[in-house]
Amino acid sequence: xxxxxxxxxxxxxxxxxxxxxxxxxxxxxxxxxxxxxxxxxxxxxxxxxxxxxxxxxxxxxxxxxxxxxxxxxxxxxxxxxxxxxxxxxxxxxxxxxxxxxxxxxxxxxxxxxxxxxxxxxxxxxxxxxxxxxxxxxxxxxxxxxxxxxxxxxxxxxxxxxxxxxxxx
Numbered sequence: 001x002x003x004x005x006x007x008x009x010x011x012x013x014x015x016x017x018x019x020x021x022x023x024x025x026x027x028x029x030x031x032x033x034x035x036x037x038x039x040x041x042x043x044x045x046x047x048x049x050x051x052x053x054x055x056x057x058x059x060x061x062x063x064x065x066x067x068x069x070x071x072x073x074x075x076x077x078x079x080x081x082x083x084x085x086x087x088x089x090x091x092x093x094x095x096x097x098x099x100x101x102x103x104x105x106x107x108x109x110x111x112x113x114x115x116x117x118x119x120x121x122x123x124x125x126x127x128x129x130x131x132x133x134x135x136x137x138x139x140x141x142x143x144x145x146x147x148x149x150x151x152x153x154x155x156x157x158x159x160x161x162x163x164x165x166x167x168x
Contacts, residue, residue, distance in 0.1 A: 001032045006040035007047075014048070043089040050082050121165055128162050 009028045010020035018024060022037050029037070135155045 001029065001036050001040075003040040003043065005029070006032075006037055007044045010041060010044045010048075020044070043086075046085055046089065047082070050078075050085070125162060125165050128158055128165075132158050132162070 006025060006029070009025050013020040013024055013028065020041070022034055022041060025041060026032050026034065026037055132155060135151055135158065138151050
């Protein structure tokens with residue numbers, strides 16, 4: 001739902017002598033988010049007030065070129081104010097998209113960081129699996145000689161660490 005479309009509907013309602021309320025605009029649009037419509041209507045109200053009421057200008061009783069100069073300057077200032085308000089309101093309405101883009105970028109960074117952590121943990125797990133194999137072979141060898149308790153304790157510690165890594 002574009003701001004321009006909402007403004008056009010509000011203008012149309014106003015030209016028909018109807019008050020362009022959020023509900024009336026939403027109804028004429030055939031739906032839409034009240035939040036989106038509300039933001040666009042705030043902008044429309046400011047712009048509409050400036051268009052219909054204008055800003056109070058200096059007295060037109062001033063004679064001569066100074067009067068013309070002040071009138072021209074006043075109109076330039078008035079136009080600059082309208083332009084600045086329009087630009088600022090446009091920036092406000094773009095806010096959610098920029099915020100969403102920033103959130104997406106942060107999530108991508110987090111995903112990349114977590115992927116690196118997963119790769120490190122996978123490497124650690126492979127190393128531990130190799131150590132288990134070595135210890136199992138050593139245990140089999142030591143069993144033949146009867147000195148197994150130290151190696152079995154080390155093997156149990158490594159197996160618990162591997163299980164912990166797999167669980168996380």
